[in-house]
């Protein structure tokens with residue numbers, strides 16, 4: 001099998017065809033990169049760059065893999081909206097029967113606008129406000145994943161005001177090392193998330209004594225981009241121990257929520273496969289007799305998406321070569337924020353390979369006034385001004401983390417299905433960036 005990467009003294013070469021062999025949404029046909037059956041060149045002609053493109057089929061395939069792998073259990077896949085919240089993405093998943101994991105009123109409004117069912121939504125997050133809780137209860141939210149005692153009291157208060165009973169689960173922080181980047185690790189006692197494993201039983205007892213609280217489940221999410229199965233198992237073991245203790249105390253749950261976190265292959269990582277994931281968890285989950293919830297984000301959408309960008313300026317210097325592209329850290333912040341390595345591949349294959357003339361190490365950077373504004377460093381590529389590059393794995397935490405820094409309009413978004421494509425969000429206009437601002441009017 002062709003290796004995906006070759007590290008040389010000059011830089012990292014990523015073999016585009018070997019990489020796309022692992023990415024079902026993408027393929028090279030006659031040397032031209034396609035998403036499903038649509039060529040990237042056609043998409044750029046229609047929508048220009050920078051542009052995010054998502055494969056509908058790739059999203060549905062991973063969703064289906066979750067439901068198939070856990071078919072022997074009563075389960076609910078609650079897609080984590082923060083990974084990619086475009087209405088088209090949410091709508092496709094809602095139609096397939098997905099529930100949703102949200103962390104804000106805005107995300108709930110998006111889910112409802114996309115045709116999602118509030119009863120299949122879980123509401124996570126450490127800072128839910130009175131207004132958020134009121135809105136969610138009025139819409140008939142499926143469950144609040146409660147992250148603190150004060151939040152529990154607030155939910156009870158709002159529910160009492162509305163004369164409703166609020167369905168809750170406690171998000172337990174099991175103090176398990178997810179072995180991922182520290183910024184996206186959430187299940188350690190140093191992290192702000194959840195209620196410590198040690199305090200959980202006492203907090204459940206407090207919850208049981210509250211008039212407008214309906215205890216329905218238990219929840220745990222230890223981090224994102226996990227590439228090993230052991231941390232999931234360790235967290236599950238701790239939650240199972242709690243479920244047994246709660247049963248002894250007469251507190252019966254209806255569901256357990258295992259959170260999200262399953263990692264993906266960006267370049268040559270070896271994440272846990274769905275089969276391994278299911279094989280490790282199913283025996284333990286089956287014995288519980290509870291409905292199992294999952295909150296996957298990245299694993300559903302990351303490899304369904306690419307960010308397309310154009311090479312605007314080539315700036316070779318004595319020390320380094322910079323390729324300045326029309327996307328930047330405001331469009332895709334993962335490399336700058338987490339030193340995430342993401343693959344950059346050409347939309348048309350050069351005839352040259354790694355060892356032939358024209359391939360040089362390039363830092364792929366944006367035009368933003370920050371040294372941290374890079375999308376990839378030291379990549380061996382044969383580049384010319386005007387080339388289109390595709391950054392793969394960009395379907396998750398790409399557009400949703402983008403900003404208008406340097407007054408840059410955010411990229412357009414497009415969905416592809418078979419040989420069809422549709423603009424699902426136009427690129428912002430520059431005027432729209434300041435249309436709600438006013439000049440100071442002295443009194």
Ligand SMILES: Cc1ncc(COP(=O)(O)O)c(C=O)c1O
Nearest residue numbers: 080124224260261295296297298
């Ligand atoms: C509470 C919660 N659930 C689900 C997710 C989704 O995680 P991932 O995208 O890694 O599947 C996150 C993000 O880490 C989260 O904070």
Ligand SMILES: N[C@@H](CCCC[NH3+])C(=O)O
Nearest residue numbers: 184224225334338396397
């Ligand atoms: N934004 C992160 C994942 C954060 C998950 C949110 N809890 C990333 O791009 O990897």
